Amino acid sequence: MTVYEALTVALIVVLALATTLAIYVGLFNWFGAVHVVRCAACHHLTVASARAAQSSCPQCRHQALLHPIYNARHPDHPVRVVGDRLRY
Structure with a gap:
């Protein structure tokens, strides 16, 4: 083979x-x-247990984890975090 x-x-x-x-x-x-819905923040398709749109999804919450090569090449690009509980 x-x-x-x-x-x-x-x-x-x-x-x-x-x-x-x-x-x-x-x-x-x-x-x-299971329902396939759009995220209310970034409009990506995501899987949810309810038919209503989620306020955020993993795509818009963790951009650095999902696109590490882009973030390594663009360090000055701000990472947008939706619904971050640590920021006041």
Whole structure:
């Protein structure tokens, strides 16, 4: 088995797992257990247990954790934290 065949098999497995996960999230949404809603702060799609929009999501709360390479190259860029309890 060559490297390209192994990478192709790995890609197929990752895509199959992502598809299966998407099917289950869709089924849970259909049953009313999980809802896909937009964040009220940054408008990214997020998963919630209620149908109402969340006030913030991990994308807008933790930008430095989700985009570390961008933040390493742009140290002067302010990190916007929504709903931070430590700031007064």
